[in-house]
Amino acid sequence: MSSFISALSSSTEKSSGLAIRSHVQNGRFREALSLYISSHKSGDRSDNIVVTAAIKACAQLSNMYLGSSLHTQMYKHGYSSDVYVGTSLVGFYSRLDGIQIARKVFDEMPVRNVVSWNTILAAYLKDGFLESARKVFDEMPIRDVISWNSMVSGYAKAGDMESAIILFREMPEKNPASWNSIICGWIDCGKIAFARDLFDQMHQKSTVSWVTMISGYTRSGDVDSAKSLFDQMDERDLFSWNAMITCYAQSGQPREAIELFNQMRKLYINGHLYPDKMTFSSIISACSQLGDLRFGLWIEGFMRDLQIELDEHLRTAFIDFYAKCGSIERASELFIGSSKRDLVSYSAMILGCGMNGKASDAIHLFDKMLDDDIVPNSVTFTGLLAAYRHAGLVEEGIRCFTSMWRDHKVAPSCNHYAIMVDLFGRVGRLDEAYRLIKSMPMQPHVGAWGALLLACRLHGNVKLGEIAAHNCFKLDPKASGYYVLLANIYAEAGEWDKAKRLREVMTEKGVSTSIGFSWVEFG
DNA sequence: TATCCAGAGA
Numbered sequence: 001m002s003s004f005i006s007a008l009s010s011s012t013e014k015s016s017g018l019a020i021r022s023h024v025q026n027g028r029f030r031e032a033l034s035l036y037i038s039s040h041k042s043g044d045r046s047d048n049i050v051v052t053a054a055i056k057a058c059a060q061l062s063n064m065y066l067g068s069s070l071h072t073q074m075y076k077h078g079y080s081s082d083v084y085v086g087t088s089l090v091g092f093y094s095r096l097d098g099i100q101i102a103r104k105v106f107d108e109m110p111v112r113n114v115v116s117w118n119t120i121l122a123a124y125l126k127d128g129f130l131e132s133a134r135k136v137f138d139e140m141p142i143r144d145v146i147s148w149n150s151m152v153s154g155y156a157k158a159g160d161m162e163s164a165i166i167l168f169r170e171m172p173e174k175n176p177a178s179w180n181s182i183i184c185g186w187i188d189c190g191k192i193a194f195a196r197d198l199f200d201q202m203h204q205k206s207t208v209s210w211v212t213m214i215s216g217y218t219r220s221g222d223v224d225s226a227k228s229l230f231d232q233m234d235e236r237d238l239f240s241w242n243a244m245i246t247c248y249a250q251s252g253q254p255r256e257a258i259e260l261f262n263q264m265r266k267l268y269i270n271g272h273l274y275p276d277k278m279t280f281s282s283i284i285s286a287c288s289q290l291g292d293l294r295f296g297l298w299i300e301g302f303m304r305d306l307q308i309e310l311d312e313h314l315r316t317a318f319i320d321f322y323a324k325c326g327s328i329e330r331a332s333e334l335f336i337g338s339s340k341r342d343l344v345s346y347s348a349m350i351l352g353c354g355m356n357g358k359a360s361d362a363i364h365l366f367d368k369m370l371d372d373d374i375v376p377n378s379v380t381f382t383g384l385l386a387a388y389r390h391a392g393l394v395e396e397g398i399r400c401f402t403s404m405w406r407d408h409k410v411a412p413s414c415n416h417y418a419i420m421v422d423l424f425g426r427v428g429r430l431d432e433a434y435r436l437i438k439s440m441p442m443q444p445h446v447g448a449w450g451a452l453l454l455a456c457r458l459h460g461n462v463k464l465g466e467i468a469a470h471n472c473f474k475l476d477p478k479a480s481g482y483y484v485l486l487a488n489i490y491a492e493a494g495e496w497d498k499a500k501r502l503r504e505v506m507t508e509k510g511v512s513t514s515i516g517f518s519w520v521e522f523g
Numbered sequence: 524t525a526t527c528c529a530g531a532g533a
Contacts, residue, residue: 053525086526087527116526147527152528177529206529207530208530211529215531240529490529
């Protein structure tokens, strides 16, 4: 009987051990640890294989408490001299506790293999100690392709492409990760053409290579090239879909992002591909760009169905979404419930308040943000200035605009200028608005001139209106709205000839006359 | 039979 029980318990030990390892292999770290804890409580003795997996899960989940208690247990059982346990502990401490402790554990290992060496090499590189890492690399008794890849990517990430390429050329053996490190390095320093050149030379591209290039094009704003690569891919994994959806969402093409998401959803319905936090983060951003509250709410329900929990990224995406859709109360709830309020979540809230005319809330949040020692950025000031504009608080707006560079070292962008022009314009201070445009250190964009034009329409100023309109025509020749505005200014001033002439110019230039016809009737 | 390298978000 007792042998039966012990056989039974050893078989459950085996199966739970197998399940724990499989959870870890598939990235289900939380499940792995809770299974480990429950099987441990029921008296299972864990072997070094299972503990290795558990330590890895602790590292991934930043569970310092359980990880270090596993370390103590392993020490007691004499397992800590095992090369697998030792190596996973080095990885664990390098992730959670920094290089010193990791190095200490590494030095105390009685046996090391190439993976142990790679782990300590990666630990130095992760913390940015390039020279110490190189020392480890040169001292290593054996190196495999991963050792070389780590060092190459370390140089590339540090921007030292020269050293990266020297090492890359010396490699006795290369795999796709080696190439990807260099490609990534070129992208990081803005040399997308170099990256593409290398990408085209690759014989065996991995999905990582494709995704790296797609996100490179995203960063350089080349949506067409990104899409062209995406279309050429034979096998698309979750990362590939996410990269392309993100590309659209970040390039101001939210409809395309959602369209692609719907295509991806068909694969989900067939049980092939499940959207994850990253997917939703981009999709929510697309929804907030469109101000599409209904679709966003549907997305929230879909996430609930998939049991996707809000992390800080997603929470901020939702704050931005609700704020931009006018649901400031819901945005505030999420913001207040957030465990760490950072620059982005504060800025999203301030922007939301600004857009929804809650000037005093925006100002209050800004003060609180400074109290929390968070340094404001360009987006923060866009929100704050928008709040002043909405409330028509000119003097406060001027003070804020002056202070952003003087006190916070944030240089005003075209958009900031455009908001100020709008603010002056709305209250009829047209000359100041015009002077502000003339004082811009950069080429004024159509937003600034457009704001002035709108103000001239509002206050019936023909002279400035003409100047503003002609700049708009130059900067955005295809848009008919500016012509309509100028025509309205003429019409209201009774200058029918000019209005008529303007319509002729539109026809000559082939500008669409299909919208805003109210003015044409005057001519 | 495990441990290490390359891809992502507001």
